[in-house]
Amino acid sequence: MPITLQDVALRAGVSKSAVSRTFTPGASVSAKTRAKVEAAAKELGYMPNVLASSLTTGRTALIGLISNNFTNPYFLEIFDLFTRALQKAELRPLLINLSAEEDASRSLSMLRQYNVDGVIVASSTLPPDFAKVFHDAGIPVVHAFGWSSEAPQTGRVSIDNTEAGHLAAVTLIERGYRQVGFLGGPQNAATTADRLRGFQTELLTHGLAPEVEFATAYSYEAGRVAMTRALDSVPEVEAWFCGDDVIAIGAMDAATALGRSIPSDIGFIGLNDMNMAGWDRIALTTIRQPAQQIVATSVDLIRQGIADPATEPQMVLLPCTLIDRKTLRAKP
Known part of the structure; x- marks a missing residue:
């Protein structure tokens, strides 16, 4: 018994x-x-x-950890960090896949069935009304790894994506590139728009303007398809800033398949610094998001929101850094 x-x-x-x-x-x-x-x-x-x-x-200690990026290997790393951090904080993650979900109110109903104490939205492509609907229902919400000014009511933890675009532009200019391109993720993602804005603004100060392409998803295949198209339409581009590592890896394979040598013929810089980016065969030069710090800060904010629902939502922007590997030529 x-x-x-x-x-x-x-x-x-x-x-x-x-x-x-x-x-x-x-x-x-x-x-x-x-x-x-x-x-x-x-x-x-x-x-x-x-x-x-x-x-x-009246507390379940359940935290809805929701995303729609399950095809991106980087977010599998993120979910690992989140589940560990939540469990260490004596909270229980409830992983929700919203890849095929477009109705925020239906998602809210699902989370209410489990009586979650809080929600962490770990996505840059979910519409901002998802976070807003959860917040308006009285559930503490933190949006991690992506945020939109259209949803100011929620806590937000991210890098400064405009600054990331600026850093990518500075890096390419320092390496002597003049004909450059931007291969972003989905065009409707707020992070894509911010990264492109920072990239374009810095290039403009040097009298340059990038070619712009968008992948349909944050995935290897979407990056490969988009780069195949770009190399046909603008073959003169010397280097590409890809707004995500997995897109960059797909783009690199497309370039190699078409006979381009990296970095002597064409250069690539990514964003995230996922584990795969550091593999010897890939060795992608990229801009690192401090993933562990973003996760830890998000968990701290959700705990504060649960303890005191009247707490004002905070926006925390963390610095990004260049990780130099082998996909860009050396400085002249």
């Missing part, structure tokens, strides 16, 4: 409510009573039922 709360209370010589308070975070219980209860629980092998305790506290 499973060990019950009553069994622990009898062994410890305390009331059932004292046992319940011992295993309820933030509940008042004396140090003496806590020691008795914990000792009795250890002797009996009792583990509190978190689902049952949620009925008392």
Whole structure:
């Protein structure tokens, strides 16, 4: 028979409510009573039922971790970081795949069925009304790795994507490139627009303007297809800033298949610094997002939002850095 709360209370010589308070975070219980209860629980092998305790506290510690980027290997790394960080914070991730979802209200209904305490949107392509709908329902929300000024009510943690575009432009100019291109992700993604804006603005100060192409998704295949098209229409471009590493890897393979040598014939710079970018065969020069810091900050903000729903949403922009490998020529 499973060990019950009553069994622990009898062994410890305390009331059932004292046992319940011992295993309820933030509940008042004396140090003496806590020691008795914990000792009795250890002797009996009792583990509190978190689902049952949620009925008392009104808190499930469930955090909806939602995205639509499951085909992008970088986001598998992100989900690994998030699940570890949430579990370390004694929160339980509920992973939701919204790849085929277009109705924010239906997504809200699904999350409400599980009575989540908060939501982390880990995507740059979900429309901003997703975060807004969750926020308007009284659920603390943090949007990580992408944000839009159209959804100012939610917490946001990201790099400064405009600055990332600026850094890419500066890097290409320093390497002596003059005919350059931008291969972004989906055109409707706010991050794509910001990266392109920063890239164009810096190039303009040098009297340059990039060729612009967009991939249909943040995926290898979309990058390969888009670059195949670009190399046919604008073969004179010497280097491309790709707004995502996996798009860049697809683009590099397209260029190689068409007989271009990297970096002597054509250069590439990506964004994210996913693990694959550092593989010897790829060795992609890229702009690193501090993924671990973005995840840790997002978890801190969601904990604050749960503890104090009146907390004003914060916007946290973190710095990005250049990781120099082998897909751009050296400085002249």
